[in-house]
Amino acid sequence: KAGVTQTPRYLIKTRGQQVTLSCSPISGHRSVSWYQQTPGQGLQFLFEYFSETQRNKGNFPGRFSGRQFSNSRSEMNVSTLELGDSALYLCASSLLEGGSTDTQYFGPGTRLTVL
Amino acid sequence: AQTVTQSQPEMSVQEAETVTLSCTYDTSESDYYLFWYKQPPSRQMILVIRQEAYKQQNATENRFSVNFQKAAKSFSLKISDSQLGDAAMYFCAYSKLLGGKLIFGQGTELSVKP
Numbered sequence: 001k002a003g004v005t006q007t008p009r010y011l012i013k014t015r016g017q018q019v020t021l022s023c024s025p026i027s028g029h030r031s032v033s034w035y036q037q038t039p040g041q042g043l044q045f046l047f048e049y050f051s052e053t054q055r056n057k058g059n060f061p062g063r064f065s066g067r068q069f070s071n072s073r074s075e076m077n078v079s080t081l082e083l084g085d086s087a088l089y090l091c092a093s094s095l096l097e098g099g100s101t102d103t104q105y106f107g108p109g110t111r112l113t114v115l
Numbered sequence: 116a117q118t119v120t121q122s123q124p125e126m127s128v129q130e131a132e133t134v135t136l137s138c139t140y141d142t143s144e145s146d147y148y149l150f151w152y153k154q155p156p157s158r159q160m161i162l163v164i165r166q167e168a169y170k171q172q173n174a175t176e177n178r179f180s181v182n183f184q185k186a187a188k189s190f191s192l193k194i195s196d197s198q199l200g201d202a203a204m205y206f207c208a209y210s211k212l213l214g215g216k217l218i219f220g221q222g223t224e225l226s227v228k229p
Contacts, residue, residue, distance in 0.1 A: 031215055033215055033216065033217070035217070042219060042220075042221050042222065043206065043217075043219040045216045045217065045218070048215040048216060050215065055215055056215055056216045058216070088158060090160060092160075092217075094215070103148075103150070103162060103165055104162075104210075104215075104217060105162065106152075106159065106160035106161075107159075108157070108158065108159050109158050109159070109160075111158075
């Protein structure tokens with residue numbers, strides 16, 4: 001099976017712009033979670049989607065949003081970019097049969113740089 | 116709130132030797148999952164091992180094994196016969212039984228000396 005894929009792999013934006021990141025889960029996986037990784041804050045949970053519904057949300061401002069499509073692919077959007085949004089954004093997918101937690105498998109990440 | 120703590124920012128091991136990475140966590144839940152993930156310089160997060168809290172038996176995966184002490188809320192990773200390819204950042208992570216949210220520790224950077 002193909003792994004989790006994320007596009008694009010690298011992005012450079014300027015402050016005030018918005019950005020959309022995409023994630024395709026492993027085939028058959030219905031849950032997608034997003035994480036932000038920075039040297040200062042480490043790995044922080046952004047949100048989780050299951051069957052097109054946001055099930056969990058981390059402690060991030062409303063500028064961070066996401067959605068999931070019927071084929072389980074997910075996108076996250078960051079509006080009005082700030083310098084502090086520069087990070088590696090990781091997507092993870094899991095089976096989540098019956099709603100119970102299952103192992104999350106990660107994509108290669110999208111490296112976002114905000115100038 | 117649940118927390119995960121890795122108190123060793125860096126560790127070093129000689130090739131073919133054994134090394135143990137420490138992790139402690141805090142939770143009021145009785146059932147949960149614990150994970151060790153590896154992140155090499157490529158930044159791809161790779162699952163190393165998983166432990167279900169309701170299982171008393173420690174998980175093992177080839178050269179990787181854990182020492183899960185539920186009462187002490189401790190979850191250490193032992194790497195036997197260390198290889199150069201084991202050099203990476205290792206993250207301990209916790210998730211509730213019904214959650215989908217991973218809580219990560221700060222990471223331990225492991226270097227392997229030839």
